[in-house]
Amino acid sequence: MxxxxxxxxxxxxxxxxxxxxxxxxxxxxxxxxxxxxxxxxxxxxxxxxxxxxxxxxxxxxxxxxxxxxxxxxxxxxxxxxxxxxxxxxxxxxxxxxxxxxxxxxxxxxxxxxxxxxxxxxxxxxxxxxxxxxxxxxxxxxxxxxxxxxxxxxxxxxxxxxxxxxxxxxxxxxxxxxxxxxxxxxHFFDNRYGTGQSTLDGIIRATNILLAGKTIVIAGYGWCGKGAALRARGMGGNVIVTEIDPTKAIEAVMDGFRVLPMAEAAPLGDIFITVTGNKHVIRSEHFDVMKDGAIVCNSGHFDIEIDLKALAAKASEVRTVRNFTEEYRLQSGKSVIVIGEGRLVNLAAAEGxxxxxxxxxxxxxxxxxxxxxxxxxxxxxxxxxxxxxxxxxxxxxxxxxMGISIDSLTSDQIEYMNSWTSGT
CATH class of the missing domain: 3.40.50.1480 (Adenosylhomocysteinase-like)
Structure with a gap:
């Protein structure tokens, strides 16, 4: 050494x-x-x-x-x-x-x-x-x-x-x-890396079965696409929330249900935020969530979930598993938070x-x-x-990876760089 x-x-x-x-x-x-x-x-x-x-x-x-x-x-x-x-x-x-x-x-x-x-x-x-x-x-x-x-x-x-x-x-x-x-x-790290590691973090923290669960993905950028793809692959029923109309159309055409968060909140069993914004899940959403709903974040900062608002509603907060906390609300139901709202793939797994x-x-x-x-x-x-x-x-x-690909022929290069060649 x-x-x-x-x-x-x-x-x-x-x-x-x-x-x-x-x-x-x-x-x-x-x-x-x-x-x-x-x-x-x-x-x-x-x-x-x-x-x-x-x-x-x-x-x-x-x-x-x-x-x-x-x-x-x-x-x-x-x-x-x-x-x-x-x-x-x-x-x-x-x-x-x-x-x-x-x-x-x-x-x-x-x-x-x-x-x-x-x-x-x-x-x-x-x-x-x-x-x-x-x-x-x-x-x-x-x-x-x-x-x-x-x-x-x-x-x-x-x-x-x-x-x-x-x-x-x-x-x-x-x-x-x-x-x-x-x-x-971003094609690989954001999509395939975030998709796999986010679900890895959720599973390590909770050991829950994803098949049959309704999984709400907030944000359909490359990270959201990866998380949605992998959640569906594990048998989840995926709902996407978005603010960008183009990304929302893309999510629909990729086969996902698209809803506003207000409508998705009562339906979700698991919520994953990947927007890069703040307070994507807020006080009014916690009010209508199912008892035992799980929320986590795979965006960079821990402000996508309004944890201060959640804490204000809680009569008790207790650690139920490693990196997993249960917020017992005054209404009697609970909301589960993984990794303190920080990057779940790194807080509860290995990234x-x-x-x-x-x-x-x-x-x-x-x-x-x-x-x-x-x-x-x-x-x-x-x-x-x-x-x-x-x-x-x-x-x-x-x-x-031991993979070979084609190269352009000289004829193809000439065609691709010419405006005089017809079809």
Whole structure:
């Protein structure tokens, strides 16, 4: 083991051996990131770069952190969510890999805020953000550090919404790479990763049978599509709620029932919010829910469910299983909340499977390299992941899966690029 005198705040360094086993297990399913890490080790494209990552501290994130260190970055890692940290992973990154980590599963809001400020004390040049908390704090409270910033990357829908609002308000003074909207991220991570891991979290927390249950999915973006697809696959009767008419039509044509939340609330057995907004499930919805209705969130922040309103209605709150609380209402019925309304797939399970995070974190690694190589050349604002990087990640993933695809013939290339060729 390497020396552990680096600054850190983790639960228990003795957990490191277990964390190492689990990090290596996840790495088996992350061949694209492995290839990038090997190249980074030879080229060190992030040498001299101070980097802060605010991410879910999981086995998959650990593989990203190791790749960034191989690239030469002076990195520091904090948790982006108080309940998503895997304590053995955090310990291993400190003890085995010499990476400063400030993350403890279950940390309170005060500790989380302190860790954000510790991250900014690192005076980062590049920020990997997951929800935009570090960037927002930087802009609001650390204006003197803005000249240090080369850029940031963001891989959540919530974070991109915040960055766009910052840009509209004229306070985003550096480039931000929109990793979330890369094809090799949202098509797979948001849809297949969120779909599987959300149901995994619900099942681990409750051990209930999903078949025959009415499952209400709030939001039909890529995460909602994945959750609805998997819920139906487990035998659930799925209802979708939406505010976007186009997405609502899509849900209907995908075979789901679409209702306003007010009408869905009395029908649902399980409620999953994946909107990125606040108070999607509110006081009036709790009033009409079935006794024993289960509510959980797979959006980034814990405000999609109005838990303060629920607590105000409760005569008693008790823990009934790990990460599962029963709110006994004054009316006599109860509402079950999983994972304190935080990301259920990380609070009650292990997050997305490694195979999809392989592509997401390949995007993160290459986006950091892109920012470093283009220092001072990119305008302030939100930039897409370059198409050629996105396609290269897809190509590497197919290669790792042993799948071949066709290539265009010269005749086809000419046809696709000509306006004179007829049909």
């Amino acid at each position: 390497v020396a552990t005198q680096i600054k850190h705040e983790v639960k228990d360094l003795s957990l490191a051996p277990l964390g190492k086993q689990r990090i290596e297990w996840a790495g088996r399913e992350m061949p694209v990131l492995k290839q990038i890490r090997e190249r980074f080790g030879k080229e060190t494209p992030l040498a001299g770069i101070r980097l802060v990552a605010c991410c879910h501290v999981t086995t998959e994130t650990a593989n990203l952190a190791i790749a960034l260190k191989a690239a030469g970055a002076d990195s520091l890692l904090i948790a982006s969510n108080p309940l998503s940290t895997q304590d053995d992973v955090a310990a291993c990154l400190v003890a085995e890999y010499g990476i400063p980590v400030f993350a403890i599963k279950g940390e309170d809001a005060e500790t989380y805020t302190r860790h954000v400020n510790i991250a900014l004390d690192h005076r980062p040049n590049i920020i990997i953000d997951d929800g935009c908390d570090v960037v927002a704090t930087l802009v609001k409270e650390r204006e003197n550090q803005l000249p240090d910033i080369i850029g940031t990357t963001e891989e959540t829908t919530t974070g991109i919404v915040r960055l766009r609002a910052m840009f509209r308000d004229g306070v985003l003074s550096f480039p931000a790479i929109n990793v979330n909207d890369a094809d090799t991220k 997305h499977p490694s195979a999809v995070m392989d592509m997401s974190f390949a995007n993160q690694a290459l986006a950091c390299e892109f920012l470093a190589k283009n220092k001072g050349k990119l305008e302030a604002g939100i930039h897409s992941v370059p198409v050629e990087l996105d396609k290269e990640i897809a190509r590497l993933k197919l290669q790792a």
